[in-house]
Structures are given as C-alpha cells and as structure tokens.
Amino acid sequence: MYQFQYDSTPKLMKGNEALAEAALRAGMQGYFGYPITPQSEVLEYLTEHAPKRKNVVVLQAESEVASINMIYGAAGAGARVMTSSSSPGISLMQEGISYIASAELPCLLVNVQRGGPGLGTIQPSQADYFQATKGGGHGDYHLFVLAPSSVQEMAEHVFLGFHIAEKYRMPSLVLADGALGQMLEKVLLPKDGSLPYAEKSWATTGKTKDRERNIITSLHIDPNKMEMINLQLQDKYRKLKQEIRFEEINTKDADIILVAYGLTARICQKAMDLAKEKGIQVGVVRPITLYPFPYEILSTLAEKASAFLTVEMNAGQMVEDVRLAINGKRPVFFKGRMGGIIPNPEEILLEIETIAEKQQLKNIYA
C-alpha cells in the first residue's frame, strides 16, 4: 500500500485547488485541459503556479477531445500527465480514454461531476458512476477509480492515482463532484517531490541504437493478437484487486449498513448519528476505490447486518454493485437525489426508519 508523506502544517484550500497543488507536488510534468464548471479552478491554479516550477507543461486545449489526445501523446512519450474536466467534458474524452487504456498509458484523469444528463446543471452529482466504473468508452477496459470524500482526499488521491497508474500502466480516474471541488477545508498536503517516477522503457522518446523501436498503439488487426491484448488487460484488472480501499464506520454492531461514497458518505455519517439517537444501530461502508469495487467487505457484512441502504446522488448506479456483493442475502434499499440535488441527513434518516420498521428492527430497540 502506498504510504503518504505529509507537510507538517495544514492549509485551508478549495478542493479543486488542493487537487491542482497536489498534482504539482506529485511531480506532474504535463497538464492538458479545457475550462468547464465546476472544475475550472484546476486549470486556473496550474496556469498560475506551474511557471514557478521547471519543466511543467500546462496547456489550455481547444476542446476536451484535443486535451485527452494530448494526454495520449505526452503519456506515450513517458511524461507524468493529467487532465481534468466535469461530466459533459468527460463524455467527450471517452474515445481517447479507451485508446489510452488499450495502449496501456499511465495518466491521471479527474471528473468533478455535475448534474446531467445533457448540459444538465453545474451543481454536484454522482451520476457518472456507470461511465467511470463500467467502461465509459468502447471496448472491455477499466480505469482505477478513486472517490475522494474530502479536500484532504482530493489532494491524496492525486498521488495515489499517479502511483497506481504508473504501477499498472493504466489510466486512473479521480471521481469527485462539484461540492468537493468548490468547498474549503483544512488539508495536510502530501510532501513535494515525494512520488518517485516509474521506469518507462516503453515510451516513445526517440529510438536509440541499443533498442527496438517503441510503438504506442491500440490497433491489432489480427483478432488472435487482439484477444491476447484483452486477456492481458483482464489479468491486470485482476491484479488491481489488491489495491481495493474502503472505510468502515461503526459496522461491527450495525443492523443497517449505509453504503455511500464521496460527499454522500459524509452525509450518511450524520444520518448514522441521528439514527443512533432514535435507537437504530447504523454503520457506514465508504468505498474509496469504486473500481475495483470492495465487494468482499459488503458480502462479509451481509452475514450479520439485516439490511443495506445505498445512498447516491443519482438514480441508482453503485447500488447495482452493492446488490451484486450482497447477492440476495439481505435486502438492499436505495435512496437517491438527482440533477444536482444533495440529499440531507434527515431524508436519509427517514429512509433508515422505514427500513427499520420493515425489518422490524424498531421493536428490538424501542
């Protein structure tokens, strides 16, 4: 597991700015992006602060399509590179992300989600879970998907994302939301220069006499070769399971387990406290990696807890993975708000109380 090294004193920062500062401290060598609310601060911060450092390229591209392909080129040339956007922009990048995954190029992608579908709203959302975890673009591929739930994690996940991307030669994605990008919190930043660079002998840096030429491509016309590439990718995704991360809060004696990630997980903790006052034992499981998904812990908890409630800012996306994990052992309920609405702890509490009644839990604690 990756060990962070931190500054000694905390700073007060916006999520987007903490993420941008962390990228500079993580030794990012190139950023290619396009403005979109609610993550434009990333590009703004980098254009201001990158010139103070040596050899950091920051380029405002003409579109998200161009920026993701610049990422392809720069990552293929061996640089540690990143792009960020928000939901509609991430949709535009999907073709390029598929190519990057197929060509096995390490890079960091950031989606500060907003409400959709379509142009939607600029308010926070978690509606891109399917896109992030199930592929998004064409073909069988995955990203290493991290879900920060604080400004602290907005910074940490940049380091972790780069680390995993280079360790496995694959794209990582930080899946945040508009609120995490915009909110101010105390953050203990990871130390400058504390992320070593991986060896990249495969990169196109100019063919020297002592080696064969390096080719970055996702094209393999022979279906047997293409199946081999697919098998290698699937093998990589199996190995990636050792990087699963999650947080458990009060799950030991919980009757109802809330499953939520990112911002929603923090709201669920408040709902958990409110439920305790009502005499209902509630715990929270917060997946930190959305891909690979922490199926096992949920499956284990299903042996003891009597019901699960998934809370998301969408119409019910991660709940499908929760149901796969529980596999019919216990009922799995869902509470979602959509279109940029953040659920409040009270409405989650109402849901918890209804479930408690259905499961006849209230009688036990009343």
Next chain:
Amino acid sequence: MNTITIPDEMELVYSKPETITDTPLHYCPGCTHGVIHRVLMEVVNEMGIAEQTVGVAPVGCSVFAYNYMNIDMQEAAHGRASAVATGIRRVLPEKYVFSYQGDGDLAAIGTAETIHSVNRGENILIVFVNNGIYGMTGGQMAPTTLLGMVTSTTPFGREQSAMGYPIKMTDLVAQLPGAYYVTRQAAYTAATVRKLKKAIEKAFQFQTRKKGTCFIEVVSNCPSGWKMTPIEANDWLEKNMLPMYPLGDLKVPKE
C-alpha cells in the same frame, strides 16, 4: 584486345535507409504513400536525427505507417494526430515530432485539432497526404473530393448544393500566424519527389528554430479508390487535382 576489369564488389549507389523497416508495404500498386514514407525516412536518416524523432500515424490508409518507419511512433485516434504530436512535442521539446495524416483524418474529423495546433505554432511537422478520397474505408467522399468526382458515397458525382466544396486546408492553414512553413508538393513523378524531399528537409531543419508549425501537403493519388490504373491515376491527378490544389510554397520563412 582490351580487357575489362570487373570489381569484386559493385559500388552501392542506392539502398534502403536504416529508418525503413523490412516490412512489406500494404499499399495498393501505384499509391504514393510508399514513396512519401521513403522520402520522409530518407531525410530523417540523412540528417542523422532518427534517435531524436518521434512520428505519429493517423487513422486511414497510412494507419500502419509505424510498421514501415524504423523510429519511435505513436498511432493516434482518427483526426487527433496533431493533438497527439502536440502532447509529445510539449513534453519532449528538443525532439523532432511529425504527424502523417490523410485528408479525411486532417481535413474532416481532425479540422479543429489541425487549425489549433498550427495556430498555437506547435513546433511540429504535419505531413498532409491529400488524395481526395477515403481510401481505407473503400473510396467514400472526402472533404477534399473534387466537384463532380464520383466516389462510393457520391455515385453521381460530388454536387456542391448537397455536399459543399472541396476544402483547401493548406490555404487555410497558411493564413494562421502560427504557421512557419507551408507548402504543397506531390510525389507522382521523379521531379515532384525530389522537390518533396527538399521541402521535408527544410521542414525538419526549421523545427530546431522553434518558430512554428511546418505544414506540407502532398497531392496524391488513389488508383483503387479512383478506379484507375496507376498511370491513369497520375494523369488524372495532374489534369484534375493540380488545378484545384496547385503545387508550390504558400508560406516561406524569411531566411
């Protein structure tokens, strides 16, 4: 009686440059891609910059360019070669970077990337092979297809009222301040090939100046897509393509 001395070994006056691989070309008979590949790689070899050069292949007939060029290469998504080249050159600012693109790739799906890469004055060379047709997918209309020209998607000839006009990308690009050297060449005769080689040499030399984008259009043929023999295709190119896409420099830097 005079005696003739026969040398043990004949003098080698022409050979394949190290920058070309032994892979047999997949191009159709008469197609100029092979010639353009060869000339491009000859220049890289003769300038001794193979170790400092990274190329970008497009989607189209030349999608496999990386199989023939013995240098580090990347294969870009359709239309995005100049964005990919931008990414490479920005993080490797001392290297020579070129993209090699067809007219569908560069002038249709990749128009935005082309215009903006040149407008930023990216220090790359863009080689634009224009044969007025989508060759790889079976001869459909390209943005550069001439009016009246029959393709598999303009079976009655390209009609302006429905399909607009052939686009002159090189003329467009020459207007941009970020363009440093813009020229239109061809590769269908020995003379045009020699001129093309000179243009490519200049373009690589200009890259070290870091003054902007070099853009070379190569007016090309497509015997298969045009449904002609190679000789007919070259005649047709001269009579029909060149009046629309006249050869010559459009923008030359002051020495």
